[in-house]
Amino acid sequence: MSSADSSAPSALDDLERLLIDGKAAFESAADADALEKARVTFLGLKQGRIKTAQEVLKTLPGPDRKAYGQRFNAVKTALEEACELARLRIESGQASQAVASIDLTVPGAAPRFGRRHPLTQTAEELIDIFGRMGFSLARGPEIEDTFHNFVALNIPEHHPAREPLDNFYVTPGTLLRSQTSTVQIRVMKKCQPPVRVVALGRVYRPDAVDATHSFMFHQIEGLYVDRNVTMANLKSTLRQFAKSYLGQDVTVRFRPSFFPFTEPSVEVDMQWDASGRWVEMGGAGMVDPNVLKAVGFDPEIYSGFAFGLGIERLCMRRHGIDDIRPFYQNDYRFLNQF
Numbered sequence: 160m161s162s163a164d165s166s167a168p169s170a171l172d173d174l175e176r177l178l179i180d181g182k183a184a185f186e187s188a189a190d191a192d193a194l195e196k197a198r199v200t201f202l203g204l205k206q207g208r209i210k211t212a213q214e215v216l217k218t219l220p221g222p223d224r225k226a227y228g229q230r231f232n233a234v235k236t237a238l239e240e241a242c243e244l245a246r247l248r249i250e251s252g253q254a255s256q257a258v259a260s261i262d263l264t265v266p267g268a269a270p271r272f273g274r275r276h277p278l279t280q281t282a283e284e285l286i287d288i289f290g291r292m293g294f295s296l297a298r299g300p301e302i303e304d305t306f307h308n309f310v311a312l313n314i315p316e317h318h319p320a321r322e323p324l325d326n327f328y329v330t331p332g333t334l335l336r337s338q339t340s341t342v343q344i345r346v347m348k349k350c351q352p353p354v355r356v357v358a359l360g361r362v363y364r365p366d367a368v369d370a371t372h373s374f375m376f377h378q379i380e381g382l383y384v385d386r387n388v389t390m391a392n393l394k395s396t397l398r399q400f401a402k403s404y405l406g407q408d409v410t411v412r413f414r415p416s417f418f419p420f421t422e423p424s425v426e427v428d429m430q431w432d433a434s435g436r437w438v439e440m441g442g443a444g445m446v447d448p449n450v451l452k453a454v455g456f457d458p459e460i461y462s463g464f465a466f467g468l469g470i471e472r473l474c475m476r477r478h479g480i481d482d483i484r485p486f487y488q489n490d491y492r493f494l495n496q497f
């Protein structure tokens with residue numbers, strides 16, 4: 160007997176053993192990790208048992224090599240198939256497990272609805288209240304020229320209110336409006352008395368931000384020009400408005416003040432809470448005859464009142480908010496409450 164006679168059968172036996180062991184390992188692999196381990200053990204290209212078996216091929220003498228080579232190829236293919244079958248079994252098992260794990264009785268995640276910003280809600284309510292009092296809505300641009308923001312409002316060239324430090328100038332002749340009074344001029348230049356409008360929107364002033372100040376806030380401006388409009392009309396209009404928006408028990412007071420575009424002028428305060436603290440709600444007054452003249456209304460025939468109120472403060476008083484900053488921070492926990 161040649162050495163080939165003895166080595167070939169044992170080499171072939173080894174191949175059969177490899178096939179049996181491999182199949183068993185693939186069939187018993189319970190998850191992807193176990194399968195991968197079995198794949199490396201049997202089919203691994205570097206150290207797998209199939210690799211070792213392939214190396215045996217080179218050691219066999221010519222006649223045995225052919226038989227071994229054929230069987231080797233068959234075993235290798237069979238192991239690859241067993242591995243692939245196991246992979247499919249494990250993957251589909253996982254999929255069916257995942258389907259089974261959907262619990263149809265679990266309550267769904269409730270969708271979160273968006274809502275209108277508290278300032279938007281306030282603005283709409285103010286428009287509504289003044290609408291019922293006969294005021295229609297007017298608009299003006301946020302980037303204004305110095306004519307509408309100052310000149311026509313009787314604020315002359317070297318007036319401190321025009322200081323670059325107190326305004327956001329865009330160019331020497333334009334700025335982010337510092338007050339909604341600009342809209343008074345735009346309306347009066349277009350209409351004839353009687354004029355009864357409110358205008359509201361953003362105004363900008365370079366104030367340091369704190370609990371009661373912001374570089375941008377919102378105002379509502381009112382203007383009423385007709386024959387025989389008096390200070391008594393102004394006071395009753397604002398009182399009636401305050402009761403409508405803040406409640407019947409609100410107390411409003413008027414303090415003498417000064418604005419270049421009204422004469423006389425007042426500051427309007429509202430009582431903030433039970434402690435008796437007063438907070439300024441805005442400014443108001445009788446439209447200055449110079450302003451009426453500038454827009455072509457005859458001050459001998461017509462008179463009018465105007466007011467400008469801070470919308471944030473009204474909303475804060477109404478809802479008991481003591482800091483202006485949350486209005487601009489878009490924190491859902493704050494917005495969610497309105």
Ligand code: PHE
Nearest residue numbers: 338340442443444465466467
């Ligand atoms: N524009 C003034 C301000 O911003 C308020 C005001 C409006 C005063 C109308 C009088 C008349 O403070």
